[in-house]
Structures are given as structure tokens and as C-alpha cells.
Amino acid sequence: xxxxxxxxxxxxxxxxxxxxxxxxxxxxxxxxxxxxxxxxxxxxxxxxxxxxxxxxxxxxxxxxxxxxxxxxxxxxxxxxxxxxxxxxxxxxxxxxxxxxxxxxxxxxxxxxxxxxxxxxxxxxxxxxxxxxxxxxxxxxxxxxxxxxxxxxxxxxxxxxxxxxxxxxxxxxxxxxxxxxxxxxxxxxxxxxxxxxxxxxxxxxxxxxxxxxxxxxxxxxxxxxxxxxxxxxxxxxxxxxxxxxxxxxxxxxxxxxxxxxxxxxxxxxxxxxxxxxxxxxxxxxxxxxxxxxxxxxxxxxxxxxxxxxxxxxxxxxxxxxxxxxxxxxxxxxxxxxxxxxxxxxxxxxxxxxxxxxxxxxxxxxxxxxxxxxxxxxxxxxxxxxxxxxxxxxxxxxxxxxxxxxxxxxxxxxxxxxxxxxxxxxxxxxxxxxxxxxxxxxxxxxxxxx
Numbered sequence: 001x002x003x004x005x006x007x008x009x010x011x012x013x014x015x016x017x018x019x020x021x022x023x024x025x026x027x028x029x030x031x032x033x034x035x036x037x038x039x040x041x042x043x044x045x046x047x048x049x050x051x052x053x054x055x056x057x058x059x060x061x062x063x064x065x066x067x068x069x070x071x072x073x074x075x076x077x078x079x080x081x082x083x084x085x086x087x088x089x090x091x092x093x094x095x096x097x098x099x100x101x102x103x104x105x106x107x108x109x110x111x112x113x114x115x116x117x118x119x120x121x122x123x124x125x126x127x128x129x130x131x132x133x134x135x136x137x138x139x140x141x142x143x144x145x146x147x148x149x150x151x152x153x154x155x156x157x158x159x160x161x162x163x164x165x166x167x168x169x170x171x172x173x174x175x176x177x178x179x180x181x182x183x184x185x186x187x188x189x190x191x192x193x194x195x196x197x198x199x200x201x202x203x204x205x206x207x208x209x210x211x212x213x214x215x216x217x218x219x220x221x222x223x224x225x226x227x228x229x230x231x232x233x234x235x236x237x238x239x240x241x242x243x244x245x246x247x248x249x250x251x252x253x254x255x256x257x258x259x260x261x262x263x264x265x266x267x268x269x270x271x272x273x274x275x276x277x278x279x280x281x282x283x284x285x286x287x288x289x290x291x292x293x294x295x296x297x298x299x300x301x302x303x304x305x306x307x308x309x310x311x312x313x314x315x316x317x318x319x320x321x322x323x324x325x326x327x328x329x330x331x332x333x334x335x336x337x338x339x340x341x342x343x344x345x346x347x348x349x350x351x352x353x354x355x356x357x358x359x360x361x362x363x364x365x366x367x368x369x370x371x372x373x374x375x376x377x378x379x380x381x382x383x384x385x386x387x388x389x390x391x392x393x394x395x396x397x398x399x400x401x402x403x404x405x406x407x408x409x410x411x412x413x414x415x416x417x418x419x420x421x422x423x424x425x426x427x428x429x430x431x432x433x434x435x436x437x438x439x440x441x442x443x444x445x446x447x448x
Contacts, residue, residue, distance in 0.1 A: 178276030
């Protein structure tokens with residue numbers, strides 16, 4: 001044995017001590033008597049040792065009911081396990097689930113400088129409540145300018161509108177004047193033609209008289225040469241012939257002048273007719289031009305009205321309001337800050353419309369359907385809420401991630417995918433107002 005044994009001896013050391021005790025007993029054992037029986041002291045030691053061995057054997061012998069108790073316990077465990085399995089096979093649960101909600105970003109719609117901020121983070125706000133004020137002076141000036149431009153456009157339209165009836169009256173007058181000019185030109189042509197005809201008659205008459213006078217000259221010449229007629233008479237006949245010839249020439253010139261007058265009158269008639277056609281054709285066009293001018297002015301009025309409406313809207317945008325009820329999740333607006341259109345200044349969490357996004361394994365969705373009831377355990381509150389499956393997923397989380405997996409690259413490893421199932425809380429439950437997006441939950445869906 002060791003010199004310094006530990007206070008707790010091992011089983012091997014105990015057995016070793018027992019062997020040493022037995023060897024010492026055998027060495028001190030007294031001799032037997034003549035009958036081969038040990039003396040009294042030896043008999044007592046043997047008897048005590050036998051009793052001890054009998055007690056040990058009785059202790060090692062199992063109890064008669066122990067076997068039945070073990071079998072009954074195994075049966076109970078099996079039955080309980082079977083009942084639990086039959087019960088749990090009608091439920092699907094996951095710990096990969098969180099509460100979600102709509103988070104609205106409130107942004108500036110115009111550029112401006114922040115002059116007032118009226119809410120803080122984690123503060124409840126109502127729809128239409130003013131969150132931020134922007135400096136309105138620039139927008140007020142733009143509104144006044146838009147009002148002036150609208151008034152100017154309206155006045156220009158009023159000034160342009162009378163041009164349409166004025167042009168219409170002028171065109172009617174021009175058409176009437178053109179028709180009168182045509183009538184006068186036609187009369188002038190007729191008069192010129194009559195004058196021309198009269199001139200021709202005079203030419204023909206003068207030619208006839210001239211022919212008689214020339215014939216008289218030819219008839220009197222031989223008589224004058226024979227002195228059968230006085231010379232003065234012959235000279236008179238010759239003078240008359242010359243006068244008649246001059247008359248013919250003069251009448252011919254007059255006829256030509258009359259002819260030129262006819263041509264000139266006809267040209268004036270054609271000019272009057274063309275003028276009348278031009279006035280007639282241009283009359284509707286001029287009216288259309290004037291109406292187009294009026295329409296242009298009216299369009300300018302509408303554009304000015306639109307600019308005025310935009311200026312009014314921009315002035316209203318100087319007050320940034322929340323579109324929904326909720327809690328301010330994040331504030332980025334500060335006094336004196338210059339914001340641009342679309343710049344986010346607040347995040348509003350809509351706590352009145354909460355749901356659970358539960359990422360179930362694809363093997364858990366075989367019997368899951370919309371409308372099935374669910375029990376939702378919220379870790380933060382250590383409380384359970386009732387819900388129901390609102391909708392099944394459209395795609396797995398991996399497919400809708402920023403970098404979806406590409407299985408055709410050759411390094412494909414099959415992994416059980418998770419798909420987000422939306423579970424909606426039932427209304428009118430105590431504690432719903434304490435729920436917040438991002439809380440971890442454990443939903444359990446009843447597959448019945």
C-alpha cells in the first residue's frame with residue numbers, strides 16, 4: 001500500500017485490503033480438534049463469514065417486481081413518445097423568425113433649410129402631424145411670381161380674343177369690296193368693248209367714204225387734164241380724198257386705242273377676280289390664325305395656372321408631415337440643415353400592422369397552407385400570441401438575396417433551403433402594442 005493513501009480509496013485498493021485481511025485470518029486460524037471440527041472460536045468466525053456472504057447474495061438477488069416495473073416504465077415512455085410524435089407531427093415550428101412591419105421613410109420633397117424639428121426618436125406620431133418646417137420665403141416669392149404670370153397671361157388672352165370677330169368682319173368687307181370691284185371691272189370691259197365696236201364702225205365708215213373720195217379723184221383727174229372741169233373743183237376733190245384718208249387713219253388709231261382699252265379692262269377684271277379669290281381663300285385662314293393666337297394665349301393661361309398650383313404645392317411642402325401612424329425609428333433632421341428633394345429625414349415604423357416572417361425549411365412546407373392557425377412565442381416578452389398563415393412564399397431567401405447562388409458553376413452542394421412564410425397576428429390581443437419589428441419569435445403552425 002502507498003505510504004500516504006488518499007482519503008477516498010479506489011476499488012482496487014479496497015479489494016487488496018480485503019485479500020490482506022483474509023490472509024491474516026488464515027495465518028491466525030486455530031487447529032482443529034480430534035473430530036476434525038474447529039473449536040468454538042473458529043466456528044463462530046466461519047458462521048459470521050457465511051452469514052455475511054448469504055446476506056450479500058440476498059442483496060445481489062433482484063426483486064421479483066423489479067422486472068415488471070422496468071417493463072412498465074419502458075411501455076409508458078414508448079406510449080408517451082408515440083403520443084408526443086402523433087401530436088407534434090401536426091405542427092411545424094422554427095426559431096428562424098422575426099417580427100416585421102412597414103417602415104416608411106419620410107423625405108423632403110423640395111430643397112430648403114430646416115427651421116424647426118418637432119419630434120424625437122421613439123416618439124409616437126399620427127398621420128398628418130408636422131415633423132419638420134423648412135424656410136418658406138423662397139417659395140412664397142415663387143408663389144407671388146406665379147400669380148403675376150397668371151394675371152399677365154389672362155390679360156393677354158382678353159386682348160387677343162376680339163381679334164377673331166374683327167378679322168372676320170374685315171374679311172367680309174374685303175370680300176364684298178372684291179365682288180364690287182369685279183362688277184365694276186366687268187362693266188368697264190363691256191363699255192370698252194362697245195367703244196371698240198363703235199370705233200370699228202367708224203373705221204369702216206371712213207374707209208367707205210375714203211374709197212369714194214379716191215374714186216372721185218381718179219374720175220376727176222382725166223376731166224381736169226382735159227379742162228372739162230374746173231381745176232378748183234379737181235383740187236377740192238383731191239383735198240377731200242386726202243381728208244378722208246386721214247379720217248380713216250385717225251379712226252383706225254381710235255379703234256386700236258379702243259382695243260387696248262378693252263384689253264386693259266379685261267386685265268383689271270382678271271386682277272379683281274384674283275383679288276376676290278385671294279380674299280375668299282385667305283378669310284378662313286386669317287380667322288384660324290387669330291383663333292390659334294387666342295388658343296396660344298389660353299394655353300399660356302393654363303401653363304401659368306399649373307405653375308401657380310406647383311408654387312402652392314411647393315409652399316405646402318415646407319411643412320414635412322408623416323403619412324402614417326407609427327413610432328419614429330430614426331431621425332436625421334437637424335436645425336439649419338440644408339435638404340434636397342428626396343433626402344430622407346425620418347423613418348416611421350407602423351406598429352399597427354405587424355406580421356411574422358418565418359423562414360421554414362422547404363421540407364416543412366409540404367402540408368402548410370394559408371389560413372392555418374399558429375401560436376407565436378415572443379422571446380422578448382416571454383408571451384404567446386395567436387396568429388394565422390397569411391401567405392406562402394414566392395421564392396426562397398437565397399434566390400432573392402443580393403448574390404443568388406448559381407448551381408451551374410460545377411461546385412453545387414445541395415442544401416435544404418429556407419422560404420419566408422408570412423404569419424399575421426390576430427387582432428384584439430393583449431400585448432400587441434408592445435411588439436416591435438426585429439423581435440425574435442418562435443411560430444408554431446397547426447397543419448390541420
